Amino acid sequence: MCIGKLPTQKLGFAKNETKFCRTVYTTTLTQTEENYLKALLKLTEESAIPAVGTNELALHLGVKPATVTDMLKRLRDKALVSYEKYGKISLTDNARSLAIDVIRKHRLWETFLCRNLGFSWHQVHEIAEQLEHVQSVELIDRLDAFLGFPKIDPHGDLIPSKDGVFHARPKRTLSMLGVSQTAVMVGVGDNSASFLQYVDEVGLRLGMDIWVKGIQPYDALIEIVIDGKSITISQKFAAQIFVGAKLADQEFLDLGLDREGDL
Amino acid sequence: MCIGKLPTQKLGFAKNETKFCRTVYTTTLTQTEENYLKALLKLTEESAIPAVGTNELALHLGVKPATVTDMLKRLRDKALVSYEKYGKISLTDNARSLAIDVIRKHRLWETFLCRNLGFSWHQVHEIAEQLEHVQSVELIDRLDAFLGFPKIDPHGDLIPSKDGVFHARPKRTLSMLGVSQTAVMVGVGDNSASFLQYVDEVGLRLGMDIWVKGIQPYDALIEIVIDGKSITISQKFAAQIFVGAKLADQEFLDLGLDREGDL
DNA sequence: AAATAAAGTTAGATTATACAAACAATGTGC
DNA sequence: GCACATTGTTTGTATAATCTAACTTTATTT
Numbered sequence: 001m002c003i004g005k006l007p008t009q010k011l012g013f014a015k016n017e018t019k020f021c022r023t024v025y026t027t028t029l030t031q032t033e034e035n036y037l038k039a040l041l042k043l044t045e046e047s048a049i050p051a052v053g054t055n056e057l058a059l060h061l062g063v064k065p066a067t068v069t070d071m072l073k074r075l076r077d078k079a080l081v082s083y084e085k086y087g088k089i090s091l092t093d094n095a096r097s098l099a100i101d102v103i104r105k106h107r108l109w110e111t112f113l114c115r116n117l118g119f120s121w122h123q124v125h126e127i128a129e130q131l132e133h134v135q136s137v138e139l140i141d142r143l144d145a146f147l148g149f150p151k152i153d154p155h156g157d158l159i160p161s162k163d164g165v166f167h168a169r170p171k172r173t174l175s176m177l178g179v180s181q182t183a184v185m186v187g188v189g190d191n192s193a194s195f196l197q198y199v200d201e202v203g204l205r206l207g208m209d210i211w212v213k214g215i216q217p218y219d220a221l222i223e224i225v226i227d228g229k230s231i232t233i234s235q236k237f238a239a240q241i242f243v244g245a246k247l248a249d250q251e252f253l254d255l256g257l258d259r260e261g262d263l
Numbered sequence: 264m265c266i267g268k269l270p271t272q273k274l275g276f277a278k279n280e281t282k283f284c285r286t287v288y289t290t291t292l293t294q295t296e297e298n299y300l301k302a303l304l305k306l307t308e309e310s311a312i313p314a315v316g317t318n319e320l321a322l323h324l325g326v327k328p329a330t331v332t333d334m335l336k337r338l339r340d341k342a343l344v345s346y347e348k349y350g351k352i353s354l355t356d357n358a359r360s361l362a363i364d365v366i367r368k369h370r371l372w373e374t375f376l377c378r379n380l381g382f383s384w385h386q387v388h389e390i391a392e393q394l395e396h397v398q399s400v401e402l403i404d405r406l407d408a409f410l411g412f413p414k415i416d417p418h419g420d421l422i423p424s425k426d427g428v429f430h431a432r433p434k435r436t437l438s439m440l441g442v443s444q445t446a447v448m449v450g451v452g453d454n455s456a457s458f459l460q461y462v463d464e465v466g467l468r469l470g471m472d473i474w475v476k477g478i479q480p481y482d483a484l485i486e487i488v489i490d491g492k493s494i495t496i497s498q499k500f501a502a503q504i505f506v507g508a509k510l511a512d513q514e515f516l517d518l519g520l521d522r523e524g525d526l
Numbered sequence: 527a528a529a530t531a532a533a534g535t536t537a538g539a540t541t542a543t544a545c546a547a548a549c550a551a552t553g554t555g556c
Numbered sequence: 557g558c559a560c561a562t563t564g565t566t567t568g569t570a571t572a573a574t575c576t577a578a579c580t581t582t583a584t585t586t
Contacts, residue, residue: 032543054564067544069565074542086551086564117405130397136390142380295573317534330574332535337572349534349581528586535580543571550565556558 027078027098031133034102035061036071037080040091041099052089097164104160105140106132107153112143114154121154122196155196156187156206156242174222175238177212183243184209190240199241202231210243290341290361294396297365298324299334300343303354304362315352363427368403369395370416370423375406377417384417385459418459419450419469419505437485438501440475446506447472453503462504465494473506 029037039060043052054072058065072089075081080095091099109131113124141162144150151167153159158166177183185208188199203226204210211225220235292300302323306315317335321328335352338344343358354362372394376387404425407413414430416422421429440446448471451462466489467473474488483498 030542055562063543064545065564066546066566070543113402117402117409119401119405123401127397127399127402130399131394134390134393134397136393138382138386139376139380139390142382146380293572318532326573327575328534329536329576333573530583530585532583533581535578537578538576540575541573545570546568548565548567550563552561552563554559554561 028135029098032071033075033078033080034098034133036068036075037091037095037099038102038106040081040089041096041103044090054089057089100160100164102132104162104164105134107157107159108140108143108147108150110153110155111147111150111159115147120196120200122193122200124154125191125193152187154206155191156185157191171242172244173239174210174212174224174233174241174243175235177210177243179212179215182209182211183245185241186244187242188240189242195240198237202233202237203227203229204241291398292361295334296338296341296343297361297396299331299338300354300358300362301365301369303344303352304359304366307353317352320352360427363423365395367423367425367427368397370420371403371406371410371413373416373418374410374413374422378410383459383463385456385463387417388454388456415450417469418454419448420454434505435507436502437473437475437487437496437504437506438498440473440506442475442478445472445474446508448504449507450505451503452505458503461500465496465500466490466492467504 036057039057040052043056043060054065054068058068061068072081072083075095076083079092080098081089081091083089106128109128110121110124113119113127114121119127144162149161151159151161158168160166171187172183173189174183174185185204185206187206188196190196208226212222213225213230214223215221216223222233222235222238224231224233299320302320303315306319306323317328317331321331324331335344335346338358339346342355343361344352344354346352369391372391373384373387376382376390377384382390407425412424414422414424421431423429434450435446436452437446437448448467448469450469451459453459471489475485476488476493477486478484479486485496485498485501487494487496
């Protein structure tokens with residue numbers, strides 16, 4: 001058994017292999033470094049914010065801005081971000097690939113936890129935050145196969161494929177629907193445990209048909225019907241519910257809904 | 264997302280609950296600390312060595328003796344080992360419980376990796392070394408249930424139950440058998456990848472019937488018959504193969520052999 | 527028992543990650 | 557375009573985990 005110097009060791013970049021359109025340099029990042037890259041990817045790409053700042057990153061990661069500045073300098077030395085004093089922060093192509101791999105691992109583990117171990121979707125984030133840092137390409141490839149190469153995780157977020165591609169479909173939110181329109185819930189925009197528990201309470205589930213019965217002209221409150229029950233929700237809430245057209249069989253598979261019998 | 268101070272934070276011991284015969288104090292150990300406790304447990308209990316030394320520990324953990332001395336002082340301050348300069352090293356009861364939990368996690372993950380993800384037994388150790396440090400009681404309990412509460416891991420080692428008990432059966436080795444005796448392979452004494460690959464090569468598998476056809480008087484080489492094939496093995500090799508009497512149905516379940524159809 | 531070998535410890539240095547407090551740059555309001 | 561707020565950086569400090577080199581203690585051998 002070797003407890004080793006995994007987080008301490010010097011960087012040894014090694015060109016690995018070229019597949020599809022990206023070149024991957026294998027290197028061992030510390031868990032902290034992986035978290036910084038993941039945060040940067042999320043803040044630069046998933047939200048539509050143009051430039052990410054030190055403060056915002058610090059808030060997102062639960063550290064102080066000074067710490068972020070320090071880390072950015074180290075990430076720059078390792079060619080993972082391009083960044084200059086008071087300037088813009090951006091991931092290098094290589095770092096972006098690495099960050100996508102971490103997200104892939106996170107979402108595959110979340111899928112496993114919900115589908116096979118019976119966790120609810122609001123319980124899995126914390127655990128997946130740890131599992132995502134386990135280093136083994138073989139492991140994640142086999143997990144992917146075990147799960148049947150899912151494209152969507154339990155929150156409705158896209159799982160990038162092995163070659164780093166998000167097979168995205170355009171997303172609409174429940175707040176975009178007009179009166180008397182129907183749609184199917186396909187995901188959520190807020191993955192906090194408190195929001196997810198609220199969604200559960202309200203009775204909404206992935207794959208569920210939603211009918212917009214009415215919208216109050218005065219305060220824009222939305223009345224929807226699900227499972228024959230009528231409930232009232234806010235615009236703020238509706239803006240975090242992703243919806244799509246009626247699900248095709250393939251998408252049902254993606255969501256793993258056909259697997260609930262497993263447990 | 265919070266990358267947090269998990270490994271950095273001060274110890275906050277909190278008395279948790281008393282169950283069966285042990286009181287568990289919840290505390291957050293760093294991965295390194297967990298590895299030291301695990302190594303101490305292995306060296307003090309699994310092998311029959313009376314006293315563990317700094318050198319031996321250092322060798323086992325892949326660090327220098329000086330590092331071990333440092334760490335022992337810190338573990339003593341946290342009431343995890345009892346130890347005095349140049350004196351004997353031993354785990355406190357609480358630390359022993361924590362170490363057993365780590366071993367439990369390790370062996371459950373190994374079981375999962377072999378049974379469900381199709382890894383060979385010589386591939387799983389490294390990955391389980393990482394997975395064992397994921398902190399979530401809920402996770403490991405659910406994994407345990409998912410696997411059907413196995414008592415034996417892919418190497419034939421005992422998996423402690425949730426309350427820290429190894430449900431041990433006395434172990435005999437193949438080298439203890441006499442001519443014309445038969446037995447069933449139930450485990451191995453050496454978990455190194457090289458040994459396990461050798462076992463695979465020879466054609467031995469857990470649960471397999473073994474017939475000792477003969478033992479050379481001159482050099483004690485053993486001739487065994489498995490699956491109708493006759494092979495010759497050394498005493499050294501035979502001493503690392505654990506055997507038992509014919510398997511009862513229950514033990515078949517423990518080994519997970521009835522599950523191979525899953526993959 | 528003295529000499530030597532082995533085992534264990536201390537001291538000082540290093541790296542990764544974090545913080546607080548002080549400081550510097552950038553941006554905004556009027 | 558100055559005053560002030562916001563944002564970002566530097567400096568100095570701390571802890572966890574490691575190392576090397578020098579030193580001390582214990583054990584073994586003759």
